[in-house]
Amino acid sequence: xxxxxxxxxxxxxxxxxxxxxxxxxxxxxxxxxxxxxxxxxxxxxxxxxxxxxxxxxxxxxxxxxxxxxxxxxxxxxxxxxxxxxxxxxxxxxxxxxxxxxxxxxxxxxxxxxxxxxxxxxxxxxxxxxxxxxxxxxxxxxxxxxxxxxxxxxxxxxxxxxxxxxxxxxxxxxxxxxxx
Numbered sequence: 001x002x003x004x005x006x007x008x009x010x011x012x013x014x015x016x017x018x019x020x021x022x023x024x025x026x027x028x029x030x031x032x033x034x035x036x037x038x039x040x041x042x043x044x045x046x047x048x049x050x051x052x053x054x055x056x057x058x059x060x061x062x063x064x065x066x067x068x069x070x071x072x073x074x075x076x077x078x079x080x081x082x083x084x085x086x087x088x089x090x091x092x093x094x095x096x097x098x099x100x101x102x103x104x105x106x107x108x109x110x111x112x113x114x115x116x117x118x119x120x121x122x123x124x125x126x127x128x129x130x131x132x133x134x135x136x137x138x139x140x141x142x143x144x145x146x147x148x149x150x151x152x153x154x155x156x157x158x159x160x161x162x163x164x165x166x167x168x169x170x171x172x173x174x175x176x177x178x179x
Contacts, residue, residue, distance in 0.1 A: 007072050014060045014067035019053050026051045029095035038098030048164035070109050078109045089117035091128040118179050129172035146175040
């Protein structure tokens, strides 16, 4: 029997009132036991927080970017950070509710983010950084047209705003997609 048609997604910029729910969404997608319900968990190599209200508020208030909120039937199901940086847009803080991962929602959100980067800022490329040990996640982005650059930046060991590392070989790899 065919499945029911997926309910439509709506997209909007985050507002201050969204901050607590967005922090919860990002935390649930990446950290702790709740994150193990999806495939984007970082719980095996990072403990502690992924973000906090101050970090999300900074993104929401940034004049050259947005925190894109994705809703389905009035519920926030995903978000991503888009920041215009000259000829490119940085893509980050991408989160999909763990119970809704694996069904194409992430692909749809990425396509909308890329469309906005082209149309709002005439960006020539999208850039992101991904923790180097996230091979499955990096492979997902490569399938979406992102290229591994091999360019690494250090993980901020000692700064618990980014989490508490459970291993000593973490770094961020730059991935780039021409738009």
